[in-house]
Amino acid sequence: MERVAVLVMEMQRGVVGDLTKFPDLVAACDRHDVIANAARLLQAARRTGLPVIHCTAAFRPDRAGSHTGNCPFIVSLLKDPAHMLDGAPATEVLPELLDPGDLESRRHHGFSPFTGTSLDMTLRSLGVSEVVAVGVSLNLGIPGLALEAVNLGYRVRVVTDAVAGVPEEYARAVLKHTISLLATRTTTAGLVEEWT
Template sequence: MERPAVLVMEMQRGVVGDLTKFPELVAACTRHDVVPNAARVLNAARAAGLPVIHCTAAFRPDRAGSHTGNCPFIVSLLKDPEHMLEGTPAVEVLPELREDGDLESRRHHGFSPFTGTSLDMTLRSLGVTSVVAMGVSLNVGIPGLALEAVNLGYRVTVVKDAVAGIPEDYAKAVLRNTIGLLATRVAAADLAGTWT
């Protein structure tokens, strides 16, 4: 029998919240009601007793454990020595998406929540066989999550109105042409309805 878990990708204050350095991404999330749609799915998942795991990213002040020069995007981000530092409010999950019973899987390197973390082992220990992905971004994080989850044997569903990327025409193309090859795409209301 299939047992899903919900993976919430980088819905953190320093990414899409009040401490963001990515105002265009926040604007895309706002235009598409990403946070309210994600909250709807999370409320339904919790009510159904399904695991919710926030996949978060952070850096240590000394950058130990993070490759910092192998990717142009990371090099650009880390020009700000305060960016997404462990223990600061920027790495906190958006409060409207977090509840006490939720789990968190933090990474200090890369773009996928599976690489270098215990996420796969956590999912297997919970008896999870499929994952539902939400969050940001369709540029890198969500495709990375979906691809690695498929490679690890999970069935993947992406909540198409609880994800965002920029520019928006590119995000739509990724959702259609990349995510569509890896995962089932579903609307938040439809998914929540199946769990209630």
């Protein structure tokens, strides 16, 4: 039988919460109840005893450990020297998604939660063979998560009503033309029923 873990991608205050610099992404999450759906899914996972791992991003003030000049998006973000600094409130997981028993895997560079982190080892130590992905964004983070998880041998499910990206028509196209090639698409209701 598959051992499942839920990976929560960048559901942080500085990404989709009260300290965001991405209002369009927050609006997309609001329109599709992404945070509420993720919270419902995480509650069901915890009741079933499945591990929940928050895949978060942050930067050190001195940017050590981060490649800061190799990606136009990162270059633009880091024009703000205070952007997503380790220990700052912006890097905190949304409180409605956090439980004391959850795990966290933090990265300081790139867009995938696997490269350069201990996430793969954590999953293997827990006996996980399948990951369920929720969070943001369908532009970079969720496709990166799915692709690397498949490359590492995991089965992947993406919860279509607990992920978002902008513009929304592009996000729908990513789900249809990219995610469908890498992962099984599912819904919050479907997984909650499966895990009940």
